[in-house]
Amino acid sequence: xAGVTQTPKFQVLKTGQSMTLQCAQxxxxxxxxxxxxxxxxxxxxxxxxxxAGITDQGEVPNGYNVSRSTTEDFPLRLLxxxxxxxxxxxxxxxxxxxxxxxxxxxxxxxxxx
Amino acid sequence: xxxxxxxxxxxxxxxGGISIINCAYENTAFDYFPWYQQFPGKGPALLIAIRPxxxxxxxxxxxxxxxxSAKQFSLHIMDSQPGDSATYFCAASNNAGNMLTFGGGTRLxxxx
Numbered sequence: 001x002a003g004v005t006q007t008p009k010f011q012v013l014k015t016g017q018s019m020t021l022q023c024a025q026x027x028x029x030x031x032x033x034x035x036x037x038x039x040x041x042x043x044x045x046x047x048x049x050x051x052a053g054i055t056d057q058g059e060v061p062n063g064y065n066v067s068r069s070t071t072e073d074f075p076l077r078l079l080x081x082x083x084x085x086x087x088x089x090x091x092x093x094x095x096x097x098x099x100x101x102x103x104x105x106x107x108x109x110x111x112x113x
Numbered sequence: 114x115x116x117x118x119x120x121x122x123x124x125x126x127x128x129g130g131i132s133i134i135n136c137a138y139e140n141t142a143f144d145y146f147p148w149y150q151q152f153p154g155k156g157p158a159l160l161i162a163i164r165p166x167x168x169x170x171x172x173x174x175x176x177x178x179x180x181x182s183a184k185q186f187s188l189h190i191m192d193s194q195p196g197d198s199a200t201y202f203c204a205a206s207n208n209a210g211n212m213l214t215f216g217g218g219t220r221l222x223x224x225x
């Protein structure tokens with residue numbers, strides 16, 4: 001039971017670099033989301049998808065892009081990394097079958113210097 | 114705009130005691146209210162969830178109480194154990210279930 005797999009677990013970027021955080025789920029969930037977690041601020045929604053080919057913005061989308069070409073994968077792209085994007089990023093998936101109970105990945109800790 | 118407010122930010126409870134964490138929401142369109150538990154270095158894990166058609170849901174030592182008119186819900190952990198020490202998040206979503214809005218989190222420490 002892999003659940004939700006995120007890679008990499010840790011990453012250090014220089015300001016201005018771009019990168020893609022990978023997320024894959026094997027539960028055939030319709031919904032996938034990306035959150036960032038910062039101290040004292042809980043989890044904030046970046047982007048989400050309700051199915052392949054459909055994405056939408058969450059609370060803090062600026063500086064990030066997503067796409068959903070398959071049900072299983074939902075990568076998050078940082079276009080030009082900034083120190084303000086230093087955070088822990090979580091991918092989650094959920095669906096009607098599981099009564100919308102979201103399963104989270106183990107996270108990617110990103111540091112932008 | 115913080116749509117889900119959670120309190121307290123931190124909580125210390127003696128082993129065997131009751132831990133109580135409260136949340137309040139603003140959006141009346143919310144109709145799914147889960148609680149997540151997070152251990153250091155791990156992702157949040159679904160603990161228990163409730164929909165507004167019931168006022169209470171119990172699973173083992175964990176109980177959600179829901180007050181629709183006050184737009185508040187709470188998590189009660191009975192007979193708290195040191196293994197319950199973690200950060201707890203309340204959340205809410207609309208009936209489509211595609212966007213979870215989280216509270217700020219409560220760091221619980223259960224002292225032996």
